[in-house]
Amino acid sequence: MSADxxxxxxxxxxxxxxxxxxxxxxxxxxxxxxxxxxxxxxxTVHFSNHTGYRQFKGTRATAEEITNLYEGLCQNNLxxxxxxxxxxxxxxxxxxxxxxxxxxxxxxxxDRPGSFFWVLDPVMGDQGRLYVNDDVVPAxxxxxxxxxxxxxxxxxxxxLSGIKITSLSTLAEAITTIHSKYSVPHVIITSVxxxxxxxxxxxxxxxPSTATCSNTNQNLxxxxxxxxxxxxxxxxxxxxxxxxxxxxxxxxxxFAALTVARLREAVFNDYDAGLRDTKSWVSKDDVRATELPLxxxxxxVLASMHDVLERTIEARDAQLKATAxxxxxGTEETEVKKEHLRRTKAAEVRLVRxxxxxxxxxxxxxxxxxxx
Amino acid sequence: MSADxxxxxxxxxxxxxxxxxxxxxxxxxxxxxxxxxxxxxxxTVHFSNHTGYRQFKGTRATAEEITNLYEGLCQNNLxxxxxxxxxxxxxxxxxxxxxxxxxxxxxxxxDRPGSFFWVLDPVMGDQGRLYVNDDVVPAxxxxxxxxxxxxxxxxxxxxLSGIKITSLSTLAEAITTIHSKYSVPHVIITSVxxxxxxxxxxxxxxxPSTATCSNTNQNLxxxxxxxxxxxxxxxxxxxxxxxxxxxxxxxxxxFAALTVARLREAVFNDYDAGLRDTKSWVSKDDVRATELPLxxxxxxVLASMHDVLERTIEARDAQLKATAxxxxxGTEETEVKKEHLRRTKAAEVRLVRxxxxxxxxxxxxxxxxxxx
Numbered sequence: 001m002s003a004d005x006x007x008x009x010x011x012x013x014x015x016x017x018x019x020x021x022x023x024x025x026x027x028x029x030x031x032x033x034x035x036x037x038x039x040x041x042x043x044t045v046h047f048s049n050h051t052g053y054r055q056f057k058g059t060r061a062t063a064e065e066i067t068n069l070y071e072g073l074c075q076n077n078l079x080x081x082x083x084x085x086x087x088x089x090x091x092x093x094x095x096x097x098x099x100x101x102x103x104x105x106x107x108x109x110x111d112r113p114g115s116f117f118w119v120l121d122p123v124m125g126d127q128g129r130l131y132v133n134d135d136v137v138p139a140x141x142x143x144x145x146x147x148x149x150x151x152x153x154x155x156x157x158x159x160l161s162g163i164k165i166t167s168l169s170t171l172a173e174a175i176t177t178i179h180s181k182y183s184v185p186h187v188i189i190t191s192v193x194x195x196x197x198x199x200x201x202x203x204x205x206x207x208p209s210t211a212t213c214s215n216t217n218q219n220l221x222x223x224x225x226x227x228x229x230x231x232x233x234x235x236x237x238x239x240x241x242x243x244x245x246x247x248x249x250x251x252x253x254x255f256a257a258l259t260v261a262r263l264r265e266a267v268f269n270d271y272d273a274g275l276r277d278t279k280s281w282v283s284k285d286d287v288r289a290t291e292l293p294l295x296x297x298x299x300x301v302l303a304s305m306h307d308v309l310e311r312t313i314e315a316r317d318a319q320l321k322a323t324a325x326x327x328x329x330g331t332e333e334t335e336v337k338k339e340h341l342r343r344t345k346a347a348e349v350r351l352v353r354x355x356x357x358x359x360x361x362x363x364x365x366x367x368x369x370x371x372x
Numbered sequence: 373m374s375a376d377x378x379x380x381x382x383x384x385x386x387x388x389x390x391x392x393x394x395x396x397x398x399x400x401x402x403x404x405x406x407x408x409x410x411x412x413x414x415x416t417v418h419f420s421n422h423t424g425y426r427q428f429k430g431t432r433a434t435a436e437e438i439t440n441l442y443e444g445l446c447q448n449n450l451x452x453x454x455x456x457x458x459x460x461x462x463x464x465x466x467x468x469x470x471x472x473x474x475x476x477x478x479x480x481x482x483d484r485p486g487s488f489f490w491v492l493d494p495v496m497g498d499q500g501r502l503y504v505n506d507d508v509v510p511a512x513x514x515x516x517x518x519x520x521x522x523x524x525x526x527x528x529x530x531x532l533s534g535i536k537i538t539s540l541s542t543l544a545e546a547i548t549t550i551h552s553k554y555s556v557p558h559v560i561i562t563s564v565x566x567x568x569x570x571x572x573x574x575x576x577x578x579x580p581s582t583a584t585c586s587n588t589n590q591n592l593x594x595x596x597x598x599x600x601x602x603x604x605x606x607x608x609x610x611x612x613x614x615x616x617x618x619x620x621x622x623x624x625x626x627f628a629a630l631t632v633a634r635l636r637e638a639v640f641n642d643y644d645a646g647l648r649d650t651k652s653w654v655s656k657d658d659v660r661a662t663e664l665p666l667x668x669x670x671x672x673v674l675a676s677m678h679d680v681l682e683r684t685i686e687a688r689d690a691q692l693k694a695t696a697x698x699x700x701x702g703t704e705e706t707e708v709k710k711e712h713l714r715r716t717k718a719a720e721v722r723l724v725r726x727x728x729x730x731x732x733x734x735x736x737x738x739x740x741x742x743x744x
Contacts, residue, residue, distance in 0.1 A: 005725060017389075019441055020412040020450045030405055038724050040392040046415060046433075048444025057444030058437075061418075065431060069391055072420025072429030077713050078392045341449050352410050353377060 004359040005036030006265040010080060012105070014066070014098050015087030015121075015253065017043035019058075021348045023050040023250035024088055028257035032085075034355040035261035040081070042069050044089050044098075052249045053344050063093035070101045081105060082116065085260050086147075087253060088123040092139040099143035106146065113279040117264075120147035121256045124156050141182075148280045149186035149263070149294070150178070151256050157189045165192070171224060172236065172370075179228045185280040186294050187234075188225040190255055193243070219243040223302060224370065227292045229285050236370040237289040241302050244309050246316075248349050251305065258301040258358065266293035288369060295367040303361035311357070312350045319346040376731040377408030378637040382452060384445075384477070386438070386470050387459030387493075387625065389415035391430075393720045395422040395622035396460055400629035404457075406727040407633035412453070414441050416461050416470070424621045425716050435465035442473045453477060454488065457632050458519075459625060460495040464511040471515035478518065485651040489636075492519035493628045496528050513554075520652045521558035521635070521666070522550070523628050529561045537564070543596060544608065544742075551600045557652040558666050559606075560597040562627055565615070591615040595674060596742065599664045601657050608742040609661040613674050616681050618688075622721050623677065630673040630730065638665035660741060667739040675733035683729070684722045691718040 011032055016024030029039045044066060047058035061069075066089075073079050084102050089095045102118045109116035122140045125131045137159060144150050144160065158165055161174040161181070171192060178187050221243040226234035267281045270293050275281055283292055323342055330338065383404055388396030401411045416438060419430035433441075438461075445451050456474050461467045474490045481488035494512045497503045509531060516522050516532065530537055533546040533553070543564060550559050593615040598606035639653045642665050647653055655664055695714055702710065 008725075012391075017413075017415065019384075019414045020445055020448075026413070030402075033402055033724050033727075036725055041389075041398070042391045043389065043415075043418060046418070046437075046441070048441045049448055049450055053448045055444075055447055057440045057447075065418075068429045069418070069420045072427075073392055075427055075429075076392075076421050076425045076717070077710075078421055078717065338449075345448070345450065352405050353380070353408055355405075 006261045007268045009037040009082050009261065009264050010040070011037050011260060012040045012042065012079075012081045012084045012101075013087075013257075014042045014044060014084065014089070014101065016045040016047065016090075017041070018047045018049050018056075020049045021249070022254075022351050024253055027250040027253040027349065027351065028085060028087065030351055030355070031254055031257035031358060032261055034358050035258070037083075037261055040073070040078070042066065044087075044094060050249045052247075053341060060090040061094065063091065063097035066094055066097040067100070070104075074104075079105060079108060083260050083264065084116070084118045085121070085256055086118070087121045087256060089136075092133065092135040095136055095139035095143060099139075099146065102143075103146050112277075114275070114277045114281055117149070117281060118147045119149045119151065119256060119260055119263075120144055121151045121252060122156050122160065123252070124159060126153055126155050128155055130159075144184055145182045147184055149188070149259070150182075150184050151188050151190055151252070151259065152178075153190050153252065154192050157187075168194070172234070175224065175226050175234050175236065179226065179234055180232050185228045185282045186226070188223060188259070188294070188298060190223060190252060192222045192224060194220070194222045194240075223298060225292075225294050225298050225367075226289070227283060227294050231285075235287075235289045235292065237292065237295040237298075237367040238370040239295075239298055239302055239365050239367045241306060241365055244306075244313060246309075246313055246347065248309060248312060248347055249344075250349050251309070254305055254308070254349065254351075255301060258304055259297055262297035262300045263293060266296040269293075290367045290369050299365050299367055300361065302365050303363045304358045306363050306365075307357040307361045308349065308351065308354050311354050312347070315350045316346045378633045379640045381409040381454050381633065381636050382412070383409050383632060384412045384414065384451075384453045384456045384473075385459075385629075386414045386416060386456065386461070386473065388417040388419065388462075389413070390419045390421050390428075392421045393621070394626075394723050396625055399622040399625040399721065399723065400457060400459065402723055402727070403626055403629035403730060404633055406730050407630070409455075409633055412445070412450070414438065416459075416466055422621045424619075425713060432462040433466065435463065435469035438466055438469040439472070442476075446476075451477060451480060455632050455636065456488070456490045457493070457628055458490070459493045459628060461508075464505065464507040467508055467511035467515060471511075471518065474515075475518050484649075486647070486649045486653055489521070489653060490519045491521045491523065491628060491632055491635075492516055493523045493624060494528050494532065495624070496531060498525055498527050500527055502531075516556055517554045519556055521560070521631070522554075522556050523560050523562055523624070523631065524550075525562050525624065526564050529559075540566070544606065547596065547598050547606050547608065551598065551606055552604050557600045557654045558598070560595060560631070560666070560670060562595060562624060564594045564596060566592070566594045566612075595670060597664075597666050597670055597739075598661070599654060599666050603657075607659075607661045607664065609664065609667040609670075609739040610742040611667075611670055611674055611737050611739045613678055613737055616678075616685060618681075618685055618719065620681060620684060620719055620721050623681070626677055626680070626721065626723075627673060630676055631669055634669035634672045635665060638668040641665075662739045662741050671737050671739055672733065674737050675735045676730045678735050678737070679729040679733045680721065680723065680726050683726050684719070687722045688718045 045060045047056045161177040163174040220240045226236045417432045419428045533549040535546040592612045598608045
């Protein structure tokens with residue numbers, strides 16, 4: 001029964017909750033549960049829906065409420081987590097509260113190296129724009145030095161490194177800086193459009209190339225990862241995947257959740273059986289970038305995401321077609337709004353009926369070593 | 373891929389959330405998702421853990437917060453639910469707020485009979501004791517008249533019917549009263565220990581009898597269900613299952629969530645294709661009790677529960693054995709408390725790695741007609 005499940009893994013997932021749809025913990029919890037992880041879900045906000053709808057209702061947890069929930073776990077001896085995945089927190093104080101939880105779990109596991117691993121998604125913004133308060137940035141800068149793996153997007157990597165990513169060399173520089181400045185052993189920059197940086201004449205062809213969304217199937221999205229060497233230098237790999245030119249909310253959370261499961265699987269399957277008992281699961285220096293558990297995990301993560309998002313596009317298009325006549329007789333403004341809501345709803349990630357694709361993706365992507 | 377999934381079903385699940393473990397919506401959401409349902413989860417409390425630990429931290433949603441989240445769904449056109457499952461609400465006002473949501477969804481679906489179905493679990497108490505405020509009882513009494521199916525346990529059935537269940541005849545009387553007093557078309561009383569009422573000399577043997585827990589494998593637990601006839605009289609069936617003499621938190625939520633999925637499946641598979649377009653899915657009078665979709669659904673629900681709880685008992689016993697030496701050197705009081713926490717944690721339902729048993733149970737139970 002458990003052939004396609006990852007090793008038993010207890011995860012504390014700290015992120016947002018939405019009643020409807022799949023983002024934040026609503027996404028991450030189901031993804032990790034589908035992979036076989038036992039998930040404790042500490043929700044940092046309680047919203048009706050994701051903010052892409054442009055309107056939502058609900059409440060945010062205060063830093064005190066977040067801390068209080070964790071203290072409830074502590075007093076009942078319910079803190080034997082193998083992994084923490086921390087995502088969106090609604091204030092600087094909340095980021096600090098989550099950071100304190102991560103550090104407390106690290107202290108509890110201090111005499112058992114490798115028994116606790118913290119994946120931190122520094123949710124701050126995207127596409128050149130912060131969508132959190134300014135004071136969240138220093139809160140993250142003080143926190144991520146404790147994490148084992150961080151998952152910034154291109155913009156967040158720029159914010160953290162202080163380096164504007166305009167070329168392949170500045171990209172490598174940003175990762176090197178994140179490794180050294182924050183002592184973070186593992187980094188994945190979750191989406192870089194290299195085509196916007198350079199003309200990537202020598203990109204390997206993804207296998208198989210199955211992107212079918214709109215007219216952009218020539219575009220590639222690149223994910224860059226690195227596990228530090230003992231010198232502090234990066235050990236870089238890249239994976240190119242067909243870009244699906246469609247905006248889906250929650251894909252960052254899906255990426256993070258899949259990474260938790262697949263990284264733990266890769267570490268447990270690593271030829272170096274001692275790796276799982278090594279602090280932060282940092283492979284020995286003679287392990288090539290493409291042989292890193294981080295690289296092997298990311299390959300599978302991207303394959304699953306590609307499959308689920310392809311199904312989502314199919315379902316979205318069918319739903320948009322089926323509901324095309326629903327525009328009513330309102331003012332132009334209300335019709336524009338209705339149409340936005342219709343399209344946003346249609347683009348919700350189709351997770352529930354595609355969970356098998358998380359465990360058994362049909363496509364395959366390969367990491368390649370990236371020597372800048 | 374979807375061979376073992378129920379028909380596509382959008383559920384609004386309103387119940388409690390706990391960070392750790394599986395009760396309330398944390399249980400119901402994963403159960404229904406595993407069956408293929410798309411679940412919108414509106415959480416009525418945010419607790420660290422279930423109350424069986426005897427201590428917990430967290431917050432309760434107010435009635436206004438519950439209403440507000442629903443209004444967030446309404447303003448974004450996210451209310452096209454096929455089913456609502458409502459469970460624990462933390463106050464009388466919260467019960468009324470949830471009731472108003474159910475009625476609003478019914479109004480929205482009024483011109484499409486059978487397109488919306490409301491399963492209500494009137495969580496009030498157990499074993500002769502209320503564990504909610506007294507004013508929650510009249511709040512439920514005013515609400516359940518709108519539900520399509522209610523799932524009281526024996527005590528809650530007594531509270532709602534005003535009839536003390538001391539015999540088979542008073543049990544039948546309680547169900548008849550619930551049908552008539554509240555116009556609820558479907559009722560399942562989720563656990564009756566008939567052995568405490570009478571000596572059930574003529575009970576059919578469950579197939580197969582696989583209860584293995586402690587020394588009680590001679591005991592049976594009986595579930596009684598009924599779908600009303602057009603006369604208002606009950607149409608009673610019973611299913612006897614081996615009692616697992618172990619207390620697990622969240623089993624009521626597991627029962628309710630499985631019932632949502634299996635009832636919808638049974639109605640869609642019913643030989644009467646028109647049933648799904650019939651208000652409240654009430655079968656014609658010539659359908660025998662054992663042929664009711666409610667009976668067929670409950671058979672599968674109980675089979676899955678039996679399988680998952682058997683696995684839970686195995687895992688619990690292994691965990692208790694593995695952690696047996698963990699008692700430390702505290703006062704007698706702290707040792708007693710530690711032991712309680714250890715046992716409570718060990719008894720958390722093992723859901724994540726047994727979800728296949730929800731879809732494909734290995735045992736089979738059969739409903740029998742119950743003519744009192």
